[in-house]
Amino acid sequence: MLANLGYFSLVLTFVAALYGAGAAAYGAVRRRPALVESARHAMLLTWPLVTLASLSIIALLVGRHYEVKYVAAVTSNAMPTYLKVTALWGGQAGSLVFWSWLLSAFATAASLRRWERDREFLPWVIVVTMITLAFFISLVIFFENPFQRLWQTLDGRQVSALFQPSGTIPLFPTDGQGLNPLLRHPGMVIHPPMLYLGFVSFVIPYAFAIAALVTRRTDDRWIRITRRWTLVAWLFLSLGLILGGRWAYDVLGWGGYWGWDPVEIAAFMPWLTGTAFLHSVMIQEKRGMLKHWNMLLIILTYSLVIFGTFLTRSGVLSSVHAFAQSAIGPMFFGFIGLTFVVSVSLLMNRWGELRGENHLGSVFARESLFLLNNLLFMGILVVCFWGVLFPLISELFTGQKVTVGPPFYERATGPLWVGLLFLMGVAPLSAYGATSWRSLGRGLWKLLLLSLIVPAALYFSGVTLAGALIGYWLIGFVAIVTLVEFWRGALARHRRHAESLPLAFWRMAIRNRRRYGGYIIHLGVVLMAIGIIGIEMFQTETQGTLARGESLSLGRYTLTYESLAQFDTADGRNVARAVVQVSRDGRNLGDLYPRRDFYYASQQPMTIPGVRSSLQDDFYVLLVGWEPIAQEGATFKIYHNPAVNFVWMGGLIFIAATLLAAWPTREFDGLREAATARAVVARA
């Protein structure tokens, strides 16, 4: 009953979305505002409909309706209610519905803005969002239906279908398989929605870009309207990536937070193009340049968002056979290919009208440095895209599967990251328009010299690794430049407006949130880079099998094995939990409890580390193995992760600063008031 209701509302959504897209396009071309208005109403209908479908799924999940295939696959009696609710995005079918729900919500929010000035965008925004929505809903109703029921044929086979196939009887399992244990972690509960929020909000700037292309608006209006959308999309995507990293560190048990796994890369690629886009739109706003490039970037971001959704959930890119057998793989690729080709053709068609208002000046002007930044981001993107795709290509042409693992990505992107760090230091010192090497150099050399203090201090404290010294030098350089920018700005205001320094600082940052928010984001990146270099270059590890009371040492740390207990839990796990005592330089730091959980239902082990964190480093202990009977001997793997907590601290600052940059400013409101006042005057 509930399943039928949910399914029916999705079918209605599909119809409404198709009608909305068609009516909006037809109404815009034939200039019939009434039809566009009708399309808008159809769009406004989609959100309540998908909400109804999502609520039906949640009700089925919480109500233990294991006769529904999806419910049986992702929940079990042992799971707490909150995990049952979040199982909505725990499997492929449910997460497609969740994605659609977000998209319909965002499309609705976008359509509720005031449209006085740019009403011609509206129909095309409806067309783009509704076609995207119709695609996702079609996947759900035709291929990955979360409402399918389980049935049993007379010869005992299990089948799934929405309506009862002839010759079957309904099946009522009393328990389900339950969510993949790896996903039963608070980090994993919030991580997918954050990622999806980021993915879906990028659809809105793309829709406006297409609307601008179709309506031949060549100014930067579409960018200004969607500026906040883009920042919010980027905020959630960043948050999703950081949370995913933290989850991997806490749960996956391999001593790190980023493994260059295709699923991680899938979420990372739209972030790369989105970051490039955030930088290059500033050039269009300030100088009316790079119009083609910005269009291309947002088209690319949209395609990568769809690609990322596909990859993160289905995982069918792991082999050609899995891809060919899955129903939705070819659908996704068809849709990505089609939208990409149509968007780029449209862009080509309007190419001449999008000519820049200015020409590129010197190589040292800020717009040129931003272009270099874009080139580096694109370089990293190509490495990622190619690395994810190559195993498939190899299998297709030679029949031989290959692994493209972390060493490839690290070596290929390393120099590009170094380049980006350097640009992060130089670009704030440059000016728009013609800047000579001399004028840039004048601001640069003192700070570059000053920042040499960082590697010098590190060298004398015993760090001799050249790569790390260069990395930390650049980090120091960026930090100094950014702080000096704050200082100079505040000082200038202090002198000019006779404000006290703290007040000047505050007003400056508040009045130009985007700029100074951006600089604080850079400082967050600086902190993260400290941690990344720390763990990438100075991580050490060792492993040993210990009898009770024996010790294993790594650097200044010593681990002593005290005891191990093995027991079953009520939620279907067998837990082996060790107690180890940790000391540094002979001083006792307390106990850690690394453990191995074995989930009976899914026959899956999970390694939870015991971690002792400090600002300086993490001591990270894994229980690798133990003697089941005697429980006397156990094998531990220990990692020393220097500076890793800077990654998380930097991440927090990064997110907070993005929030600051995206926060509505008063000038913005002022502008709106002015517009309303003008409208009032005009009417009078």
Add this chain to the structure above:
Amino acid sequence: MQRSLKVYLVLMAIAAPVLIASAAVQPPPPSDDEVNAIAHQLYCPVCENVPLDVCPTQACAQWRATIRDKLAQGWSEAQIKDYFVEQYGERVLATPPARGLNWLVYVLPPAAFLAGAFVLYRAFRSGGQNSEPLVPTAPDADGDPYVARLEEELRRRS
């Protein structure tokens, strides 16, 4: 009696280096760290994208045991890696060996980057002449171009 002791001592003196040497031939069993150093560079075909040294599955534990056996038999790192490639194909390696089609994986990204750099270079060349500074050249009250730029940017926003 004394003579036989002398002979014994002489024999011992000759034999000692041989005995010590033969003891050295029997190396200590390979440590976990030595095993992991090799396992870290290998991937089993089942657990996608999880390096062998941290993979918790039973199958991967057996692979690690194989590495330990081979090390104990005196095999080198390269020999052990070759052995796994022979048994399970090139996918066990963290990166594809650079031959045949695999060259593409290493060549394409730098080529694409250079192509992008070239396009950028052309853009700089073609647009270099006809541009003028954006910042107003009229001196500011303080005569500080930096302050002028800052104020200008504030004014130009929104």
